[in-house]
Amino acid sequence: xxxxxxxxxxxxxxxxxxxxxxxxxxxxxxxxxxxxxxxxxxxxxxxxxxxxxxxxxxxxxxxxxxxxxxxxxxxxxxxxxxxxxxxxxxxxxxxxxxxxxxxxxxxxxxxxxxxxxxxxxxxxxxxxxxxxxxxxxxxxxxxxxxxxxxxxxxxxxxxxxxxxxxxxxxxxxxxxxxxxxxxxxxxxxxxxxxxxxxxxxxxxxxxxxxxxxxxxxxxxxxxxxxxxxxxxxxxxxxxxxxxxxxxxxxxxxxxxxxxxxxxxxxxxxxxxxxxxxxxxxxxxxxxxxxxxxxxxxxxxxxxxxxxxxxxxxxxxxxxxxxxxxxxxxxxxxxxxxxxxxxxxxxxxxxxxxxxxxxxxxxxxxxxxxxxxxxxxxxxxxxxxxxxxxxxxxxxxxxxxxxxxxxxxxxxxxxxxxxxxxxxxxxxxxxxxxxxxxxxxxxxxxxxxxxxxxxxxxxxxxxxxxxxxxxxxxxxxxxxxxxxxxxxxxxxxxxxxxxxxxxxxxxxxxxxxxxxxxxxxxxxxxxxxxxxxxxxxxxxxxxxxxxxxxxxxxxxxxxxxxxxxxxxxxxxxxxxxxxxxxxxxxxxxxxxxxxxxxxxxxxxxxxxxxxxxxxxxxxxxxxxxxxxxxxxxxxxxxxxxxxxxxxxxxxxxxxxxxxxxxxxxxxxxxxxxxxxxxxxxxxxxxxxxxxxxxxxxxxxxxxxxxxxxxxxxxxxxxxxxxxxxxxxxxxxxxxxxxxxxxxxxxxxxxxxxxxxxxxxxxxxxxxxxxxxxxxxxxxxxxxxxxxxxxxxxxxxxxxxxxxxxxxxxxxxxxxxxxxxxxxxxxxxxxxxxxxxxxxxxxxxxxxxxxxxxxxxxxxxxxxxxxxxxxxxxxxxxxxxxxxxxxxxxxxxxxxxxxxxxxxxxxxxxxxxxxxxxxxxxxxxxxxxxxxxxxxxxxxxxxxxxxxxxxxxxxxxxxxxxxxxxxxxxxxxxxxxxxxxxxxxxxx
Numbered sequence: 001x002x003x004x005x006x007x008x009x010x011x012x013x014x015x016x017x018x019x020x021x022x023x024x025x026x027x028x029x030x031x032x033x034x035x036x037x038x039x040x041x042x043x044x045x046x047x048x049x050x051x052x053x054x055x056x057x058x059x060x061x062x063x064x065x066x067x068x069x070x071x072x073x074x075x076x077x078x079x080x081x082x083x084x085x086x087x088x089x090x091x092x093x094x095x096x097x098x099x100x101x102x103x104x105x106x107x108x109x110x111x112x113x114x115x116x117x118x119x120x121x122x123x124x125x126x127x128x129x130x131x132x133x134x135x136x137x138x139x140x141x142x143x144x145x146x147x148x149x150x151x152x153x154x155x156x157x158x159x160x161x162x163x164x165x166x167x168x169x170x171x172x173x174x175x176x177x178x179x180x181x182x183x184x185x186x187x188x189x190x191x192x193x194x195x196x197x198x199x200x201x202x203x204x205x206x207x208x209x210x211x212x213x214x215x216x217x218x219x220x221x222x223x224x225x226x227x228x229x230x231x232x233x234x235x236x237x238x239x240x241x242x243x244x245x246x247x248x249x250x251x252x253x254x255x256x257x258x259x260x261x262x263x264x265x266x267x268x269x270x271x272x273x274x275x276x277x278x279x280x281x282x283x284x285x286x287x288x289x290x291x292x293x294x295x296x297x298x299x300x301x302x303x304x305x306x307x308x309x310x311x312x313x314x315x316x317x318x319x320x321x322x323x324x325x326x327x328x329x330x331x332x333x334x335x336x337x338x339x340x341x342x343x344x345x346x347x348x349x350x351x352x353x354x355x356x357x358x359x360x361x362x363x364x365x366x367x368x369x370x371x372x373x374x375x376x377x378x379x380x381x382x383x384x385x386x387x388x389x390x391x392x393x394x395x396x397x398x399x400x401x402x403x404x405x406x407x408x409x410x411x412x413x414x415x416x417x418x419x420x421x422x423x424x425x426x427x428x429x430x431x432x433x434x435x436x437x438x439x440x441x442x443x444x445x446x447x448x449x450x451x452x453x454x455x456x457x458x459x460x461x462x463x464x465x466x467x468x469x470x471x472x473x474x475x476x477x478x479x480x481x482x483x484x485x486x487x488x489x490x491x492x493x494x495x496x497x498x499x500x501x502x503x504x505x506x507x508x509x510x511x512x513x514x515x516x517x518x519x520x521x522x523x524x525x526x527x528x529x530x531x532x533x534x535x536x537x538x539x540x541x542x543x544x545x546x547x548x549x550x551x552x553x554x555x556x557x558x559x560x561x562x563x564x565x566x567x568x569x570x571x572x573x574x575x576x577x578x579x580x581x582x583x584x585x586x587x588x589x590x591x592x593x594x595x596x597x598x599x600x601x602x603x604x605x606x607x608x609x610x611x612x613x614x615x616x617x618x619x620x621x622x623x624x625x626x627x628x629x630x631x632x633x634x635x636x637x638x639x640x641x642x643x644x645x646x647x648x649x650x651x652x653x654x655x656x657x658x659x660x661x662x663x664x665x666x667x668x669x670x671x672x673x674x675x676x677x678x679x680x681x682x683x684x685x686x687x688x689x690x691x692x693x694x695x696x697x698x699x700x701x702x703x704x705x706x707x708x709x710x711x712x713x714x715x716x717x718x719x720x721x722x723x724x725x726x727x728x729x730x731x732x733x734x735x736x737x738x739x740x741x742x743x744x745x746x747x748x749x750x751x752x753x754x755x756x757x758x759x760x761x762x763x764x765x766x767x768x769x770x771x772x773x774x775x776x777x778x779x780x781x782x783x784x785x786x787x788x789x790x791x792x793x794x795x796x797x798x799x800x801x802x803x804x805x806x807x808x809x810x811x812x813x814x815x816x817x818x819x820x821x822x823x824x825x826x827x828x829x830x831x832x833x834x835x836x837x838x839x840x841x842x843x844x845x846x847x848x849x850x851x852x853x854x855x856x857x858x859x860x861x862x863x864x865x866x867x868x869x870x871x872x873x874x875x876x877x878x879x880x881x882x883x884x885x886x887x888x889x890x891x892x893x894x895x896x897x898x899x900x901x902x903x904x905x906x907x908x909x910x911x912x913x914x915x916x917x918x919x920x921x922x923x924x925x926x927x928x929x930x931x932x933x934x935x936x937x938x939x940x941x942x943x944x945x946x947x948x949x950x951x952x953x954x955x956x957x958x959x960x961x962x963x964x965x966x967x968x969x970x971x972x973x974x975x976x977x978x979x980x981x982x983x984x985x986x
Contacts, residue, residue, distance in 0.1 A: 002057070006064055017060055025056045088116050091255045095237050096127060099135070099187060104235045106227055110243035111257030117239035120257075121189045124237065128187055136182035140190045140226075142218055147204040150176040166209035173225035180234055187235045190226060192219050210247075220245050227252055307376040310357075319343060319354050320377045321389040323368050325410075333365035338406055341396035342389050390414050405433055412437050417449035424456050428568070429599045431460040432638070438471055442478070451487045454478045455530075458494055463601050465640050467498030486530025489520045493537045500541055503736035505548050508541060536567040540574050550798045552582040569599040573606050580613050581799045583834055588613055604633035608647045615654055616803075618837030618873040621880045621920070624654040642698055645674040649705045657882055659923025661712045661765065668706040675699050697740050700729035704743065707750040711757045711764035723751045742804075745795065748786055749808055755783035756815045766884035766924055767891035767931045768814060769848060776817040783815040806832040806842075813845050819853035837882070840869035844885060847892050856896050863892050887924035890915050891931050898935050902945065909949055913973070925974035933966035 006017045014020035019040075023033035031052035039050055054071045061068040091109050098105035109117060121139065128137055142149050152172035160168075180186045202208070210216040210224055219240040224247055230236045240246075243254055260268065266280040310316040322343035326334035340346055347355065347366065357373075358366045368374040390410045397407035404427070411420045420441075424434065434456035441453045454475035461472035479491035496511035511517070520531055521538050543558035555578045558564075564571040576591030592613070595606035611626030627650050634644045648671035655664035675698060704726040710719035726747045730740050757764040759779030760771060771780060787808050795801045809829035816822040826846040833839040843866040850859035866889055874880035890912055897908020909932065916925050936942030946965055947953050950972060953960060958968045 002060060002064060002066065006060060022053065022056060026052060029056065087111075087255055087257045088120055091120055091237075091257070092123060094253070094255070095124060095235070096131075099128065099235050100131065104185075104230075104233055106230065106236050106252040108223070108227065108238045108240060108243060108246075108252050108254045109257050110240045110254060111259075112241055115257040115259050117191060117241075117257065121191055121237065121239060125189055134183065134185075136180060136186040138180040138186065138188045140188060142190065142192045142222060145202050145204065146208065146218065146221065147172065147202075152176070152204070162209060162213040165203075165206055166211070166213040169203050169209060169221075170211075170225055170229075172203075174229065177226065177229065177231055177234060181231055184233045186233060187237075188226070188230065189237050189239075190222055191239045192222050192241065217242075217245055219243065220247065223247060223250055223252075307373070307380050310373075311377055311380055311382070315351065316354055316357070317377075317382065317385050318389070319350065319357060320368075320374065321381055321385045323357075323374055324378045324381065324386065325389050325393055325413075327367075327374075333362070333367040336364050336366055338393070338403070339366060341403075341406075342393040344392045387414065404430060405436070408433055408437060412440050412444075415444060417445050421449055421452045424452065431456040431463065435460055435471060438475060442474070447482070451479060451482055451484075455487070455490065458491070462494060462497060464638060465501055465643060467494070467501060484530070485516070485520065486528050486534070489517060490530050490534040490537075492517050493534045493541065496541050497537065500544050503739060505545055509545055512538060512541060512545075532563075532566055536564045536571065539564045540567060540571065543574060543578060547578055547581060550796060552578060556582060569595050569602040573602050573609075576606065577609060580609065583799070585613065585617060585835060600633060601637040601639060604630050604637055604639065605643075607633065608650070611647075611654065612650055615650065615657070616837070617835060618840065618870070618882045618885070619880055620654055620657045620882050622874075624651065624658060627651040627654055641674040642695075645671040645698070645702055648674065649702050652709060653705065656709055656712055656765075657884055658920075659765070659883060661709060661923075665706070665709045665713070668702070668709055672699070672702050672706070675702060695734060695736065696729040696732040697734055697736050697743055700726040700740075700747065701743050703729065704747040704750055707747075708753065708764055711753060714757075714763040716754060716758045719750075719754045719757075723747055723754060742795075742800065745790060746804060749790060749804065749811070752783045752786035752790075752808075752815075753811060755779040755786070756811060759783060759815065763927070765927060766888040767927050768888065769931065770814045770822055770852060771817045772852065773817055773819070780815045780817065784812065787812045787815070802832060802834075806838060810841060810845050813849055819849060822849040822852060825849075836869040836872040840866040840873070841885060843869065844888050844892065847889075851892060851895055851899065854899060856899050859892065860896050863889055863896070883920040884924060887916075887921055887928050890921075891928050894928075894932055895935055898939050898942075902941065905939070905945060906949065909945075913949075916974075926970045929969040929973050930966050933964065933969040936965050936969075 003017050010016075014024070019036060022036050026033040026036055026049075029052050032046075032049050035046065035049035036053060039053055051071070054068075058068040087109075091107065095105050095107050098107075109120065111117060125137060125139055128135060140149060147169075150172055152175065177188070180188045208216050208218060208221040210220060216224070219242055222238055222240075227236050227238050228247070228250055238252075243256075246254075262281075262284055265284045266277060270277065270280045310320060322339055323334060325342045326339040336347070347358070347360075357369055359369045360366050390413045394407055394410035394414060394416075397403035397410060404423075408420065408423065411423065420437075424431070427433075434453050437453060438457045441450055445453065457475040458472050458479070461467065461469045461475075466472060476491050476494060479487040482488055482491075492511060492514055496508045496517075499505070499508035499511060517538065521535055523531065523535075527535070539558050539561050543555045546552070546555035546558060559571065559574050559578050564574075572591055572595050576588050576595070579591055580588035589610065592606045592610045595603050597603045607626045608630035611623045611630060614620075614623035614626060627647060631644065631647050631651060634647060648667050652664040652667035652671065655661070655667060703722050707719045707722050707726075710716070710722060727744065730744045730747065734740055753764060756779070759777050759782075760769070760775075762768060791805065791808055791812070795804075806829055809825055809832065812825045813822045813829065816825060823846070826842065826849045830839070830842040830846060833842050843862045847859040847862035847866065850856075850862065866885075870881045870886065870889075873882075894908045894912045897904040900908075912928070912932070915921075916928060921928075933946075936946055939945075943960060943965060946969070947960075950969075952958060952972050953968055955972075958972045960968055963971070
């Protein structure tokens with residue numbers, strides 16, 4: 001109607017108003033010229049292009065003196081459909097525009113699962129509700145039983161003629177359709193789920209039948225009864241998966257929907273999820289371009305409510321329940337084997353659209369694609385589905401011992417209390433697994449089960465030394481409130497244990513004296529499990545009290561009482577401890593080594609005690625190995641920082657004895673850091689810190705034990721500072737006065753070592769020697785003063801007091817300048833020896849004092865005895881003994897040889913050089929050659945002898961005109977070794 005009114009002008013773009021001219025005008029305006037023909041002929045195009053073309057046409061209308069008709073843009077398409085293909089956009093516009101124009105469109109859309117039929121219906125339903133609120137809108141999902149979806153009764157008697165069956169189905173359909181119209185208008189949106197074979201879908205238990213009573217598919221039935229026979233005024237959209245068997249004379253447009261292309265799906269995900277192209281491509285591959293999965297993915301990612309839709313799908317509900325179960329108490333991700341066990345099938349067997357609910361960036365630890373989605377579905381999950389999920393997990397975990405924690409969680413959630421009790425009774429070494437269950441058990445379990453789990457909770461916390469942990473206290477009070485006497489008695493014994501652990505020995509004794517405890521402990525028959533275990537534990541507490549009192553005979557009698565056998569590894573460990581204190585070394589080692597690794601923490605503690613004992617017996621390498629093993633196991637077993645710190649400190653001592661002083665200092669610092677960690681990062685804050693956590697005595701002990709390490713490096717100021725800090729800590733008020741007093745004496749003894757080392761001008765590391773008659777000074781006098789004061793005060797006959805007295809007597813020899821007095825102190829030390837290693841130490845010190853008095857023969861005799869004793873310490877060879885003491889003996893032999901004259905000196909020094917090639921002596925070579933050089937400096941002709949034995953001393957770098965022999969010999973004969981791994985790692 002416009003073209004005849006325009007002048008026939010031809011320009012570069014063709015005749016004004018022609019299609020070619022319009023395309024050029026669109027191009028000039030920046031719009032898409034290719035849209036012109038689609039808009040004019042098909043009424044298809046983007047709104048922006050339509051508006052640009054309308055502006056051009058409006059100008060032409062004005063030139064012709066005409067009024068342009070109003071612009072009627074097609075119904076806007078939701079972004080989801082705009083991005084996901086032309087067929088869905090076309091179906092959406094066709095149906096919506098028809099209704100908005102007052103028509104009653106009849107439209108069918110067909111496509112396989114996942115092309116977007118449900119999405120299309122959802123958008124149409126939303127938009128029609130918004131734009132035509134008066135329109136009666138019905139949404140119908142036809143599944144397995146169509147009569148149920150229509151709200152009709154059954155399909156009739158199966159013996160009815162087929163024609164009557166078809167008639168009844170048609171009548172039910174008509175009744176339904178009449179209800180879809182109100183005020184003469186309505187819209188029916190039908191989704192046929194699947195196609196189904198002939199006779200596969202049902203109508204009240206009978207097969208679907210068409211107009212002529214023939215068997216039909218659900219798609220054909222819906223097309224015949226709901227689309228063709230729709231009443232006037234009812235618009236119908238029928239969404240099918242298969243349109244091949246529809247009635248041939250059906251008058252309705254069919255739009256075939258296609259899956260979105262990879263590019264369309266990628267654009268959709270990039271637009272809706274704001275991901276880059278690479279991530280979008282990955283998600284497209286995961287979902288297989290399945291539109292339902294894509295929209296589910298987007299909805300889940302956006303946190304949109306999709307729970308009801310998911311839980312309506314049995315497979316989705318099962319997966320979500322498995323995720324809920326397998327995530328564990330801390331949530332986030334789920335171990336894949338656990339998730340698959342709870343699900344009852346491998347994840348690979350899930351339909352692809354369900355896999356989109358999982359984020360499998362880490363395949364070993366899948367997680368829900370949206371935590372909020374899982375939280376929403378968990379709140380609405382069917383309890384029966386959840387129970388079945390726990391049952392599957394429990395059954396699978398029962399066959400996998402490493403899944404014990406999951407089995408116990410499942411039994412707790414299922415409230416299978418007998419099975420839970422039976423599990424712990426058959427796995428007594430896994431009490432740690434009771435702790436995570438306590439809160440739920442306390443709330444839900446009946447008294448017998450609650451008390452049984454409370455027992456294991458207390459056992460676990462007690463094993464860690466955490467008697468005052470809120471969980472332990474709660475479980476203890478649960479037992480103390482029990483009606484039965486057994487749980488109450490058991491709890492009272494644990495309270496006594498806690499007092500013992502805190503060093504409150506009098507309180508522990510008072511708790512054992514409680515009338516209920518005494519009466520129960522005197523019983524000898526008809527003991528249930530509670531009473532039997534309480535008796536065993538009480539005997540161990542009695543043994544510990546007697547050990548503290550120094551009555552090792554009584555302690556041994558208690559700990560070896562056959563009734564303690566039921567305590568298993570705990571009893572074995574205590575027997576080993578008391579045998580160790582009683583000096584029964586072989587028994588102690590045998591008992592400690594027999595603690596089974598099935599009790600991880602007890603085994604670790606036994607290894608620590610074994611290391612401590614081997615260190616005392618002079619088996620330094622074996623001691624370090626045991627202590628390192630104990631340290632690692634204590635950490636893995638969740639031991640307290642304080643317990644780990646004590647073991648680290650002993651390992652530091654073993655390293656110092658091995659000559660690896662830098663590594664020892666690092667371990668000592670690590671031990672001190674552990675106590676600082678315990679004080680600044682409390683594992684629980686509801687109660688006061690435990691005695692161990694707030695105990696200045698432990699901190700002082702660790703600081704004090706670092707003093708010999710600083711002295712071994714010649715760090716006298718650092719050693720003085722450590723001693724002052726330790727004494728200040730020990731002066732603080734504490735509940736462990738006896739322990740504090742002992743640690744004070746130990747620290748004062750180490751203060752004497754500071755003066756001894758500084759007075760001699762030597763690092764406190766073998767080889768070590770006492771002063772000559774002219775070597776006395778203020779530091780040595782102060783060392784003697786401290787040691788004499790400590791030795792003059794009697795402090796009992798306990799094992800550790802005897803060890804301290806022995807150490808002090810050895811040190812008293814080394815700070816005494818008078819050879820005769822030194823010899824006397826050495827003999828006093830020899831009287832305190834109780835095993836070969838201690839005797840070897842005493843005889844080496846005795847030999848040193850004899851050499852100061854130039855009693856060469858006697859000294860060599862003591863040296864030979866000491867060597868023999870060291871061989872007894874480690875029958876496999878001296879490499880496992882104290883290498884520092886070995887180096888000391890070799891130095892004393894060389895010293896004796898030098899005192900014998902040139903011939904003896906040459907022989908002794910040649911032998912010394914050969915002996916020092918043993919690898920375990922490497923850390924001590926510098927000290928040995930330093931001492932030999934000092935001795936040669938005091939011998940007539942010593943320098944000449946050294947040049948004959950070691951010609952390299954004539955080289956410029958060892959020029960004896962520059963260097964003293966005490967410095968040149970270490971440089972020439974003990975060059976700095978390659979970095980020792982023990983000195984380069986904590």
